[in-house]
């Protein structure tokens with residue numbers, strides 16, 4: 001495939017870098033990345049991956065855009081309130097870069113559909129806002145051996161980690177089980193500074209691009225924690241656990257289960 | 268003169284282009300060559316006559332020739348040393 005003149009201009013700042021070049025840009029255009037959630041994290045991740053020319057971006061979300069989303073979910077707008085978030089995101093990404101094929105799935109991700117949905121993608125990004133989805137996505141990616149970039153945000157703090165099944169840790173190596181619903185911040189406690197998903201989503205998108213390009217280090221066996229109030233980045237080692245219930249030597253979780261149990265998902 | 272002994276394997280004419288597209292075209296042309304082959308670049312953007320050789324060296328390639336061939340044009344010869 002040769003670049004069009006338009007693509008030479010669009011991707012010129014990539015092509016002139018030794019770590020990317022024309023070859024790297026072609027890898028980006030051929031890559032297929034799936035984003036779980038078209039919310040706070042999914043918006044900036046999708047935005048930057050589309051700008052970078054990631055050729056296929058899948059996204060799943062069952063919600064519609066609400067006014068309270070617009071404080072941080074930057075791919076939506078006043079004109080898409082009431083419309084499906086995935087359609088709103090698809091329209092925004094299409095406007096940014098017509099090279100990108102956005103596959104928009106308005107549905108819930110379940111233990112019954114996730115393996116089939118993810119199987120055609122190279123890399124998965126988790127931008128889900130709840131624990132059941134986080135564990136569902138982790139377990140599915142371990143079973144499918146798909147790299148997973150996982151991000152989370154709350155108030156002034158966010159975290160990112162990169163899971164490479166078979167090579168590094170998984171989310172259950174870090175936290176074996178979801179916290180009981182009573183310990184999870186309730187909807188009215190779960191505030192978030194509007195810019196925080198931009199920082200964390202930007203880091204997630206960066207991890208994706210490095211994986212596609214095969215350049216640099218990723219957050220394998222590490223959790224990166226960002227505290228906006230203290231302006232601090234901290235890395236915590238996360239070893240792969242031999243007794244992990246899903247990625248360990250003798251896994252007890254060998255098929256996907258029912259992950260939902262009384263959690264409330266903040267909008 | 269060194270340039271009379273070297274026959275380029277590929278040649279691109281990027282006259283009329285300005286930075287950074289001069290280097291975009293040069294870099295893509297180098298990427299398409301095999302290691303050891305020589306690329307000839309004809310250009311008329313003065314700044315690129317300096318910046319392309321510098322960037323090519325930064326990227327690990329060898330600059331064999333930078334020659335002002337007439338009032339407006341330059342001719343560069345770059346040998347690809349690595350992918």
Ligand SMILES: [Zn+2]
Nearest residue numbers: 170173244247
């Ligand atoms: Zn594990």
